[in-house]
Amino acid sequence: MTASYRNITRNGLWDNNVVLSQNLALCPTLAVTSTATNGLGMGLATTAVLVFTGLFISALRRVIVPEVRIPVFVLIIATVVTVVDMGMNAWLHDLHKVLGLFIPLIVTNCAILGRAEAFASRNTPLPAAIDGLMMGLGFTLALVILGAVREILGSGTLFANASLLLGRLFDFMELTLIPDYRGFLLVVLPPGGFLALGFLLAGKRILDRKLQERSRSTQPVIVSGSTARA
Amino acid sequence: MATETEPAYRKRLGYQAGLLGGFALLCTALLLVGNIATHAVIDRRLEEDLQSSLARVIPAQLHDNNLLEGSLAVADRQGTPVRVYRGTRNGQVSALAFRITGQGYSGEIDLILGLDSDGRILGVRVLSHSETPGLGDRIEDTKSDWILGFNGLSLENTPAEQWHVKKDGGRIDQFSGATITPRAVVKAIHEGLEFFQRHRGELLAMSQTGENPRAKEP
Numbered sequence: 001m002t003a004s005y006r007n008i009t010r011n012g013l014w015d016n017n018v019v020l021s022q023n024l025a026l027c028p029t030l031a032v033t034s035t036a037t038n039g040l041g042m043g044l045a046t047t048a049v050l051v052f053t054g055l056f057i058s059a060l061r062r063v064i065v066p067e068v069r070i071p072v073f074v075l076i077i078a079t080v081v082t083v084v085d086m087g088m089n090a091w092l093h094d095l096h097k098v099l100g101l102f103i104p105l106i107v108t109n110c111a112i113l114g115r116a117e118a119f120a121s122r123n124t125p126l127p128a129a130i131d132g133l134m135m136g137l138g139f140t141l142a143l144v145i146l147g148a149v150r151e152i153l154g155s156g157t158l159f160a161n162a163s164l165l166l167g168r169l170f171d172f173m174e175l176t177l178i179p180d181y182r183g184f185l186l187v188v189l190p191p192g193g194f195l196a197l198g199f200l201l202a203g204k205r206i207l208d209r210k211l212q213e214r215s216r217s218t219q220p221v222i223v224s225g226s227t228a229r230a
Numbered sequence: 231m232a233t234e235t236e237p238a239y240r241k242r243l244g245y246q247a248g249l250l251g252g253f254a255l256l257c258t259a260l261l262l263v264g265n266i267a268t269h270a271v272i273d274r275r276l277e278e279d280l281q282s283s284l285a286r287v288i289p290a291q292l293h294d295n296n297l298l299e300g301s302l303a304v305a306d307r308q309g310t311p312v313r314v315y316r317g318t319r320n321g322q323v324s325a326l327a328f329r330i331t332g333q334g335y336s337g338e339i340d341l342i343l344g345l346d347s348d349g350r351i352l353g354v355r356v357l358s359h360s361e362t363p364g365l366g367d368r369i370e371d372t373k374s375d376w377i378l379g380f381n382g383l384s385l386e387n388t389p390a391e392q393w394h395v396k397k398d399g400g401r402i403d404q405f406s407g408a409t410i411t412p413r414a415v416v417k418a419i420h421e422g423l424e425f426f427q428r429h430r431g432e433l434l435a436m437s438q439t440g441e442n443p444r445a446k447e448p
Binding site: 034063064065067068071072075076078079082083086087089090091093097183185188189 | 240241245246249250253254257260261264265267268271272275279362363364365
């Protein structure tokens with residue numbers, strides 16, 4: 001049942017993206033993405049949780065019996081989230097002040113229990129950890145895009161306060177794209193999150209359809225000899 | 231998950247209960263380790279936070295002590311203790327700061343109020359709030375200068391009936407689009423000043439607390 005790493009990566013980042021395809025974890029997605037930096041921080045924290053829960057659950061999958069698997073998964077997830085929360089409070093304190101409220105809520109992120117149930121409990125530790133990493137990165141990607149759109153439209157900046165998350169070296173990421181911008185409040189508020197997410201989901205569908213059409217139309221070319229390029 | 235050759239013991243209730251208990255124990259142990267590893271660092275960060283917010287309302291030239299030392303806990307009207315941090319210069323209390331809370335439009339607004347020994351406001355800053363971004367958040371000093379307008383006010387130079395926003399007949403500006411938020415802030419500050427007035431003697435007395443062991447925020 002082990003999937004190839006290539007497939008896992010593709011699934012996590014695009015085909016089966018937590019937000020864009022599975023439409024899971026929308027609560028944290030909409031709540032934290034008022035800026036791209038917040039999206040990045042939340043995404044990375046969730047990624048860490050996904051990797052470790054994947055690792056633990058798949059390592060223990062032969063011990064855990066199906067009858068009690070859900071409480072055991074929840075216990076493991078809650079523990080990992082709490083440890084991540086404490087670690088962020090200690091070593092990424094400024095970011096924790098911004099995201100603090102949402103970190104414990106990662107426990108209720110259905111995507112994590114979903115991956116534990118659907119993938120980690122049926123695969124060996126390494127693929128499970130890779131799956132967690134890719135799902136997490138896919139989630140991060142969606143959050144950063146959504147955060148960037150909302151931040152640019154809402155406040156005219158991009159990656160504001162990124163140095164809080166990544167250190168002083170990343171000051172250059174903090175851009176003011178529209179100087180003296182008065183801000184567009186709606187986009188920063190929750191309705192803006194829903195609107196932006198709607199456009200994002202639609203955009204992905206359109207892109208997927210375009211890609212599909214193109215691969216269909218290029219198929220004859222592949223058949224007619226240029227297999228090396230395919 | 232459930233393979234064809236499942237051993238019989240796994241079906242037993244005892245195994246399942248033991249499994250759950252074992253995991254609970256394991257997770258507790260992990261949390262304990264995590265807590266031990268981060269506890270000291272988190273405490274230090276919180277102390278830094280407190281120090282930096284105190285520094286925003288008590289100018290450095292007003293005191294020559296560590297503001298975290300020699301703090302007092304004084305019960306307010308509801309009986310909840312308020313931790314008051316005091317700046318001293320040459321052994322005299324020159325400034326104090328404490329936390330005040332207002333009931334805003336969407337939850338509590340936490341502020342820190344700094345006063346000099348005459349009860350004049352040195353500065354007020356918002357520590358945390360959940361007001362509407364773009365409307366109520368103009369109470370933050372990064373978004374507008376509104377909060378700086380309180381500097382220098384006291385119960386002496388501003389009588390009680392003027393401690394309201396202009397809409398309510400007072401002298402404090404409100405800002406367009408939000409009335410509840412500034413009203414809450416004004417009320418909290420006014421109550422903070424009254425708290426100082428009620429406990430003035432106690433708060434300015436140095437004798438019994440001069441050598442107070444380092445007190446931390448509970």
